[in-house]
Amino acid sequence: MASLNDPTLRSWIDIPPTSDFPIQNLPFGVFVTEDGGPHLGVAIGGYILDLYALSQYGFLEDLDLNGQQPKVFRRRSLNPFIALGPPAWRAVRQRVSELLRHDNPTLRDHESAMHTCLVRQSTAKMLRPVKPRNYTLFSGEQAPTASANPLPTDWHQMPRGHHGRAGSVVVSGTAIYRPNGSCPSATATEAAFGPTQQLDFEQGVAFVNGQATQPGSTISVAEAEDSIFGVVLLTTWSARDIAQGEAGSFLGQRFGSSISPWVVTLDALEPFRAAGPSQLPEPLSYLRQSGLHHFDVQLQAAIKPATAATEEETVVSAVNFRQAYWSMAQQLAYQTSNGTPVQVGDLTASSPLNGPTPEALGSLLALSQGGTRAIPLNDGSTRTYLEDGDTVTLRGYGEKDGLRIGFGEVIGTVGR
């Protein structure tokens, strides 16, 4: 697949160098338009290449998709496509790359096909790309000030995971409501029940599982990357006051997670392989790993108050996916080490991500030092936690040798 990542590849579609979606990326998503859908598509510059239309025109008909085309491209989620397995993912991505190359006239010069298959992103509505059965979260390195639930001392030998609420995962653009809850007080009297006063976000990344296992079987660290379809940006919304009375993460943290509509394949991220944090003390033996299994992906989160102009958003947090302590492969191996089955479309998140510097903190809880320090915004206001009408935007991309592979955005506006 290396050739698909060649930085010198060009498309006949005009793509600005700042786009997240050059011909080397080709992430998968699901969209609807006024004309119908949902269809599966691939992002290319400011367009979506409609895989269903492409299939209808016969451009994919020689690919071995287990007899599932075109219907696999006319579904509400990527799950059935992912279930076809890595050869199918790669065959489709390879074909899309070929059809979009600047020197390939097949689609470019087929006027009706070109107009039907290329959909402007501005005219489409993106759906949640996958339907997860299981949603698992692994903490990143803990921020010094965010220790309501401190990690156990042997956390560097063995990660700690939590189960999320798969049905609460929504796609970017979904309004984020302000949850109600009670914050238990130190006394026996009843805490007030009402809207959270400490609404926060956590910056994260999640991988999409690509292969199902049977109960009792495991996936080793060495095998794990072959089971991963791709990666999305993810933010978990959090009500810090509601969470305070909870030992685990229930009402205060699992009411909503927003993910990006585009799933960037591991193949597309190949150029950004990097070393993760030095793992000392050594992990348990079945979790040990050598080589480059983290990915150098810059992540940032910005806040824009309702009254601020768009250009007045403030980047409040910048972290890097390579700062996740445990690699995706280690997370998958750990998760399946007891034989629990995984299913296609499962999400496994690294969230929140925190880095080694004071700015590299992935939540307002950490950035505001537990709500004690106000964070200045460009419009002159300050924040410790989110206010109604605030829009949070997460972005993420890898950049190297002039090649930029991005994830698009995850946007959430706080309602109520």
Added chain:
Amino acid sequence: MASLNDPTLRSWIDIPPTSDFPIQNLPFGVFVTEDGGPHLGVAIGGYILDLYALSQYGFLEDLDLNGQQPKVFRRRSLNPFIALGPPAWRAVRQRVSELLRHDNPTLRDHESAMHTCLVRQSTAKMLRPVKPRNYTLFSGEQAPTASANPLPTDWHQMPRGHHGRAGSVVVSGTAIYRPNGSCPSATATEAAFGPTQQLDFEQGVAFVNGQATQPGSTISVAEAEDSIFGVVLLTTWSARDIAQGEAGSFLGQRFGSSISPWVVTLDALEPFRAAGPSQLPEPLSYLRQSGLHHFDVQLQAAIKPATAATEEETVVSAVNFRQAYWSMAQQLAYQTSNGTPVQVGDLTASSPLNGPTPEALGSLLALSQGGTRAIPLNDGSTRTYLEDGDTVTLRGYGEKDGLRIGFGEVIGTVGR
């Protein structure tokens, strides 16, 4: 619906008085036979009434099922049927009750329909009845000796829930594998990774959610029962040594839960309404409830070693669903109080259930007092935790005025 529960109702099918499935029960499930399927069905005595076949013969055609019949009865789970809503559930149950009454010749005397629609349970394989998106667990009262993760002190005011792993829920009869794991030791040296030596089960009950909500909306205690489709028996398998190093429930507890194949409707359980434990100190105001919102359902768990004859199983645990501290309505209200959406088919479990007496403990951990007391079995052997080849069988039923409404069995045999 009260008339469907009348203890004097009789069917033209011969049903022994010890059956879990008299005409007053009519639980829903999904089955396959050598001839095909999956079809939805209703249990009646030793038979399944095939709803798909019934629909094909036109016996349901005047019912308002939103144009979804017969296909809604030819699915792999009850979810699409449940999504039709309470009027549809009740209309089908009412019609089935009418068709099975001793004095109704319509189906009884229609020879071909009767033979096609009635399937012997012994010739069918039951599937997992629902496909849960979310799987939530609420602890019952804690057993004195099972305090690895003690409940917080304000637990009587506000329940504590945990998210399970929806993809690990299996139907009765699925083999239970012995999970691997590492048990962190007090020293810094590495714990051995291998099969659990403390495999346990927890007796529980789960309700099946019947109505979806949108993010941000809630279900009040008063509304909650109308949103519940029915109830299944559930056992969560547990590896006590693996769980020891975990603050929450991850590898040690969420590798498998087994549920009964039949979902008993709340309507069928109506005669067994009962008071739950006295709730003092009072719950938070939005959780308070008066009236009878628990259900008097006897539950028991038996162990049969591989070498023992069937009649040599030993009932080791007997608890009652009414001993669940929080009612199903309170659990659903609490779970949605922060606005997190619920979906059709979601499972919410009360597990483990423990009662007020030393025998009324719902796990081997509690019964063996943390593994310190051997539990004698009828074949002369003893158990603290489960051994390979052991078969655990859970049963549950309500009994009153000569009427018995049962759940059938949940069976799991420990493999490796």
